[in-house]
Amino acid sequence: MLDRKLIRENPDFVKEAALRKGVVAKVDEFLGTDTLWRKATHELGEANAEMNRISKTIGQLMGQGKKEEADAAKSQTAELKARIKELEEDERFHEAELCKLELTFPNLPHPSVPDGKTPEENVTVKEWGDKVLASKNHTEIASELGLIDFERASKVTGSGFAVYTGLGAKLQRALINFMLDFQVEHNGYREVAPPALVTSQSLVGTGNLPKFAEDLYKCEGDDLWLIPTAEVPVTNLYRDEILDLIDMPYKLAAYTPCFRREAGAAGKETRGIQRTHQFDKIELVKYVLPEWSYEELESLVTDAEDILQALGLHYRVLLLCAGDMGEKGCKCYDLEVWAPGEGRYLEVSSCTNFEAYQARRSNIRFRRAPGEKPEFVHILNGSGLAVPRLMIALLETYRQEDGSILIPEPLRSYMGTDVI
RNA sequence: GGACAGGUGGCUGAGUGGUCGAAAGCGCUCGCCUGCUAAGUGAGUAAGGGGCUUCCCCUUCGCGGGUUCGAAUCCCGCCCUGUCCGCCA
Numbered sequence A: 001m002l003d004r005k006l007i008r009e010n011p012d013f014v015k016e017a018a019l020r021k022g023v024v025a026k027v028d029e030f031l032g033t034d035t036l037w038r039k040a041t042h043e044l045g046e047a048n049a050e051m052n053r054i055s056k057t058i059g060q061l062m063g064q065g066k067k068e069e070a071d072a073a074k075s076q077t078a079e080l081k082a083r084i085k086e087l088e089e090d091e092r093f094h095e096a097e098l099c100k101l102e103l104t105f106p107n108l109p110h111p112s113v114p115d116g117k118t119p120e121e122n123v124t125v126k127e128w129g130d131k132v133l134a135s136k137n138h139t140e141i142a143s144e145l146g147l148i149d150f151e152r153a154s155k156v157t158g159s160g161f162a163v164y165t166g167l168g169a170k171l172q173r174a175l176i177n178f179m180l181d182f183q184v185e186h187n188g189y190r191e192v193a194p195p196a197l198v199t200s201q202s203l204v205g206t207g208n209l210p211k212f213a214e215d216l217y218k219c220e221g222d223d224l225w226l227i228p229t230a231e232v233p234v235t236n237l238y239r240d241e242i243l244d245l246i247d248m249p250y251k252l253a254a255y256t257p258c259f260r261r262e263a264g265a266a267g268k269e270t271r272g273i274q275r276t277h278q279f280d281k282i283e284l285v286k287y288v289l290p291e292w293s294y295e296e297l298e299s300l301v302t303d304a305e306d307i308l309q310a311l312g313l314h315y316r317v318l319l320l321c322a323g324d325m326g327e328k329g330c331k332c333y334d335l336e337v338w339a340p341g342e343g344r345y346l347e348v349s350s351c352t353n354f355e356a357y358q359a360r361r362s363n364i365r366f367r368r369a370p371g372e373k374p375e376f377v378h379i380l381n382g383s384g385l386a387v388p389r390l391m392i393a394l395l396e397t398y399r400q401e402d403g404s405i406l407i408p409e410p411l412r413s414y415m416g417t418d419v420i
Numbered sequence B: 001g002g003a004c005a006g007g008u009g010g011c012u013g014a015g016u017g018g019u020c021g022a023a024a025g026c027g028c029u030c031g032c033c034u035g036c037u038a039a040g041u042g043a044g045u046a047a048g049g050g051g052c053u054u055c056c057c058c059u060u061c062g063c064g065g066g067u068u069c070g071a072a073u074c075c076c077g078c079c080c081u082g083u084c085c086g087c088c089a
Helices: A004-009 A011-020 A027-063 A067-075 A077-102 A138-145 A150-157 A167-187 A200-206 A231-236 A290-310 A357-362 A387-397 A409-415
Strands: A123-128 A190-192 A250-259 A278-288 A315-319 A331-339 A344-353 A378-386
Touching: A004 A011, A004 A027, A011 A027, A027 A067, A027 A077, A067 A077, A123 A290, A138 A167, A138 A387, A167 A190, A167 A250, A167 A278, A167 A290, A167 A378, A167 A387, A167 A409, A200 A231, A200 A357, A231 A250, A231 A278, A231 A357, A231 A378, A278 A290, A278 A387, A290 A315, A290 A331, A290 A344, A290 A378, A315 A344, A331 A378, A331 A387, A344 A387, A357 A378, A378 A387
Parallel strands: A190 A250
Antiparallel strands: A123 A315, A250 A278, A278 A378, A315 A331, A331 A344, A344 A378
């Protein structure tokens, strides 16, 4: 959600910025509706003020025992009351229209974000580590070593799911624990373990609803949805709250399973566990002061990179172009890890500065000093990291001549072994 | 799932039809006093929206409806919290 004042005062700026994302924002429609809404709001206010005056007078007359005069005053209210009802309906109607329009506006890209429409126009800003070549892909490796059972997974739940078995299951658990511990111990995050189901309202707060309902799993019979990422429950943690400046920035790290319908996705890029309907992920979420949010974005990226470096995996960092970064972000970096067996890079993290977009939707604010007006916080998040794709990179990178997998040093204590 | 109790400002908590957007206390801000004090004292202190913007108006007492000239207060529905019972990993 954008600042209404910004749209009113700089309609052309909003149009142009939205256009960089390839979105034709209905700014003119918004302005028209906004005018109607403000007119209705204003008239309703005046009508209410009049009614309040009359009511107050009646109260006073009653208090003085002047019942007849009070009754006389009462008789004048009928018309006004009807008018108020009409104006209320007007106001409500325009307000609803306004909300509907507002929710279709994308967040505006930061000036430092490059132009572009397609993934090809994203800019590689960094590469780290050595690119290992030639290897079996992870599905072959996993079957060889008995780490993942795809056949039985599809029997139980259908396609797009995996059953991790033996040391495969343990590797998943090791990665989760390692990543969480790392972020808490080295980068100052606080661990939270949120629910995996959330209400519609929470999904509106993060911008997943109303536009992206078809990407989500909905529970029949309840207003509950399976989360597509921990971003949803964690961002909503402080909904409708005014945060303490002293505690900022808030840095939270959460592990959850994530559920995505991935409707339409199929083919080579879904092989194995590259894109499953359920996967595990560590999510990093930060609530920060507006003036620091771009510095915080950079450090969020390095926090996520730390994991890849600790595991010694080759990766690159992309700065996404305006057209490829999605609706909600202002600036977004993707971390892509090299998967030798697949022969391509896999996205393991997407670090985004949303500025006040989500804070406005979820009403999360802070106060600079006692007595001052609350302001919206800036919210950022990024994966730290997605487990299955990380596991792919690990298996494919650390496969040795004899077919076994060398476990990187930081994971050994979690695995209880240095080789699979 | 059943029964009962309750949801009020940053917090505690009073308020059962009319100057109540709301007593009191805590906290906080500014000032005074006191030669040291986690003391005393005075004033201020909710949010959102709108306007003819040193001031005024509207909305908000869990949420949504209703009754009424007027609702924190009465009625209906829902949500949430607590306690007890039942059930259960």
